[in-house]
Amino acid sequence: MIRNLTELYQYRALLIALSMRELKARYxxxxxxxxxxxxxPTLNMLVYVLVFGMVLxxxxxxxxxxxxxxxxxxIFFSSSLMGGTSSxxxxxxxxxxxxxxxxxxxxxVVLTNLINFLLSLPxxxxxxxxxxxxxxxxxxxxxxxxxxxxFFTLALTYFFAALNVAxxxxxxxxxxxxxxxxxxxxxxxxxxxxxxxxGLTKEQTQELVMRVNPxxxxxxxxxxxxxxxxxxxxxxxxTVAALSLVVxxxxxxxxxxxxxxxxxxx
Amino acid sequence: xxxxxxxxAIVVDNVFKSFKKTSKRNEYTTxxxxxxxxxxxxxxxxxxxxxxxxxKGIDLRIPKGRTVGxxxxxxxxxSTLLKxxxxxxxxxxxxxxxxxxxxxxxELGAGFHPDFTGRENILINGIIxxxxxxxxxxxxxxxIEFAELGDFIDEPVRTYSSGMFMxxxxxxxxxxxxxxxxxxxxxxxxxxxxxxxxQAKMNEFRRSGKTIVLVTHDLxxxxxxxxxxxxxxxxKVRMFGDAAQVVSDYxxxxxxxxxxxQKTGHSALDQPGLALPGSExxxxxxEPVGSVSAVRLKDGAGTAPKAFDxxxxxxxxxxxxxxxxxxxxxxxxLIGADGRLIFSTAQDGxxxxxxxxxTLELKRLGLGGGVYELLLSAAGNGEPVKNPFRVALHVAxxxxxxxxxxxxxxxx
Numbered sequence: 001m002i003r004n005l006t007e008l009y010q011y012r013a014l015l016i017a018l019s020m021r022e023l024k025a026r027y028x029x030x031x032x033x034x035x036x037x038x039x040x041p042t043l044n045m046l047v048y049v050l051v052f053g054m055v056l057x058x059x060x061x062x063x064x065x066x067x068x069x070x071x072x073x074x075i076f077f078s079s080s081l082m083g084g085t086s087s088x089x090x091x092x093x094x095x096x097x098x099x100x101x102x103x104x105x106x107x108x109v110v111l112t113n114l115i116n117f118l119l120s121l122p123x124x125x126x127x128x129x130x131x132x133x134x135x136x137x138x139x140x141x142x143x144x145x146x147x148x149x150x151f152f153t154l155a156l157t158y159f160f161a162a163l164n165v166a167x168x169x170x171x172x173x174x175x176x177x178x179x180x181x182x183x184x185x186x187x188x189x190x191x192x193x194x195x196x197x198x199g200l201t202k203e204q205t206q207e208l209v210m211r212v213n214p215x216x217x218x219x220x221x222x223x224x225x226x227x228x229x230x231x232x233x234x235x236x237x238x239t240v241a242a243l244s245l246v247v248x249x250x251x252x253x254x255x256x257x258x259x260x261x262x263x264x265x266x
Numbered sequence: 267x268x269x270x271x272x273x274x275a276i277v278v279d280n281v282f283k284s285f286k287k288t289s290k291r292n293e294y295t296t297x298x299x300x301x302x303x304x305x306x307x308x309x310x311x312x313x314x315x316x317x318x319x320x321x322k323g324i325d326l327r328i329p330k331g332r333t334v335g336x337x338x339x340x341x342x343x344x345s346t347l348l349k350x351x352x353x354x355x356x357x358x359x360x361x362x363x364x365x366x367x368x369x370x371x372x373e374l375g376a377g378f379h380p381d382f383t384g385r386e387n388i389l390i391n392g393i394i395x396x397x398x399x400x401x402x403x404x405x406x407x408x409x410i411e412f413a414e415l416g417d418f419i420d421e422p423v424r425t426y427s428s429g430m431f432m433x434x435x436x437x438x439x440x441x442x443x444x445x446x447x448x449x450x451x452x453x454x455x456x457x458x459x460x461x462x463x464x465q466a467k468m469n470e471f472r473r474s475g476k477t478i479v480l481v482t483h484d485l486x487x488x489x490x491x492x493x494x495x496x497x498x499x500x501x502k503v504r505m506f507g508d509a510a511q512v513v514s515d516y517x518x519x520x521x522x523x524x525x526x527x528q529k530t531g532h533s534a535l536d537q538p539g540l541a542l543p544g545s546e547x548x549x550x551x552x553e554p555v556g557s558v559s560a561v562r563l564k565d566g567a568g569t570a571p572k573a574f575d576x577x578x579x580x581x582x583x584x585x586x587x588x589x590x591x592x593x594x595x596x597x598x599x600l601i602g603a604d605g606r607l608i609f610s611t612a613q614d615g616x617x618x619x620x621x622x623x624x625t626l627e628l629k630r631l632g633l634g635g636g637v638y639e640l641l642l643s644a645a646g647n648g649e650p651v652k653n654p655f656r657v658a659l660h661v662a663x664x665x666x667x668x669x670x671x672x673x674x675x676x677x678x
Contacts, residue, residue: 098394100354
């Protein structure tokens with residue numbers, strides 16, 4: 001795991017160059033260009049606000065802002081995973097023609113989405129101001145939460161990217177899993193509003209969601225910083241961090257074992 | 267076993283490479299089959315039937331500063347060997363050691379993005395090929411100048427003509443400044459002018475003592491460019507040595523195989539073990555009356571230098587054999603590195619039998635520096651010459667260029 005990550009650091013020039021290229025290429029031919037970085041999540045949010053805020057009448061105050069604090073990190077996570085899964089299998093041009101460090105490819109996708117996420121943070125703060133929420137000092141906790149989420153995302157992306165080279169079904173499975181996970185994560189809804197189901201009490205159900213879904217903890221932490229303006233609960237966050245280490249260890253192991261066949265199978 | 271000696275650039279030690287055969291019905295391993303395998307704790311089985319052995323035990327030692335050509339039929343494993351040297355593939359067994367920075371020109375323009383300008387693509391492609399940002403900044407003007415794109419350098423690459431695209435890609439790839447350069451059949455990338463320029467660039471590489479490994483089907487390139495050649499056949503090294511010698515033996519074998527009515531077009535991998543028949547065996551089947559068994563080249567002093575002095579005499583000793591008593595006719599063809607016939611002569615030798623040695627003396631060699639090929643033949647009873655003995659003739663370079671080196675004197 002350490003070797004894989006230090007190698008990634010060695011190739012940072014490549015990683016940065018490729019990420020810049022992705023960011024520039026994404027909106028190059030469009031008229032609005034870079035504005036789409038802000039427009040995409042905003043439009044996305046407006047759709048959800050229309051459905052869940054106005055039609056289904058969510059009881060959460062400042063629902064648009066509440067939604068946005070969860071939606072932005074979720075987009076970072078889901079786009080990384082969806083783009084990253086096919087990042088190796090799509091780059092036959094690079095892998096079979098030059099000596100190329102394969103782990104740079106999924107990392108590029110994660111880094112690109114991370115930068116996109118950071119760029120859209122001012123938008124989040126702006127929306128907060130619109131609802132009269134001033135940013136508080138709790139914003140410093142952005143750093144640890146961001147680190148945990150990035151590490152967790154990278155670990156999962158590695159894993160799927162390595163396996164997708166041999167089983168291309170995975171990219172379709174991942175797309176569907178992510179959609180399911182989106183509704184299992186308290187992005188659109190409030191964890192506190194969850195009903196008691198299948199013989200469990202309300203608290204137990206909440207506990208269950210937090211346990212099975214690491215992204216619930218991560219999204220909860222973002223909410224704590226920006227929406228509730230308090231110190232994020234450190235316990236679930238540490239659990240995710242520990243889990244990320246385990247996933248990363250497994251991912252890099254799988255990755256190292258499979259990387260030799262990448263050039264032959266893509 | 268074979269340690270990397272300081273004079274070696276690449277050492278290939280007993281390398282095998284096999285690929286999994288992916289049949290139509292089961293193109294990729296499915297999730298289910300993998301799960302079942304995992305649940306049964308089975309290791310992936312390497313059944314011999316589902317494997318393609320592309321390389322079957324390659325041993326090769328490429329010395330530093332040499333230009334080595336790899337030749338062989340389609341599917342003989344040349345490109346696989348290059349990809350192994352580059353590190354794109356890893357060997358199934360055996361080891362490959364490469365000393366120094368390696369740059370591979372397997373495909374030009376890998377990673378080019380059509381929407382980016384030439385300048386932006388140089389930056390990204392350069393980093394992909396292993397240059398640092400600082401190196402790139404330094405070499406950028408040189409690359410742009412070499413590519414000769416003019417104002418197009420700031421236009422998106424998708425608007426380029428294919429020639430412009432190749433020029434740009436070639437310019438980046440050759441400015442990496444590698445210790446070992448690996449080239450797969452891409453020396454002709456543009457018009458006449460750019461071809462000369464890229465040839466000059468390659469010569470510059472050679473002069474600065476870099477190791478070049480190139481795969482090509484252009485045999486005259488190998489003869490004129492390479493110090494040594496490797497002939498890969500059916501995943502094995504058939505021959506490794508002096509470029510002219512290897513090329514001439516390869517040509518002979520291909521001609522012999524064609525004479526036997528064998529298709530050389532199909533891959534050596536299609537039918538395992540099918541290599542070109544040994545030229546000797548094939549030729550014996552045709553049973554010519556006369557043949558040349560050995561040729562010795564000597565200069566005026568009776569020694570055999572590595573390269574001959576154009577001003578000195580050349581003595582050619584030909585050992586011949588006749589299967590029966592026959593009228594013999596000796597022949598000599600002198601071939602240039604581009605395959606063109608420079609000089610041809612023949613001499614009737616009267617009625618002879620058995621074996622013997624005939625000597626031909628050139629009073630003054632008179633050739634320009636370079637590699638030539640001599641074809642010596644001894645034909646009996648007017649039979650056509652089918653199997654001339656081929657020998658390489660290295661002529662030491664002198665002042666002036668070209669095939670001819672006349673005796674000259676300036677009056678000033």
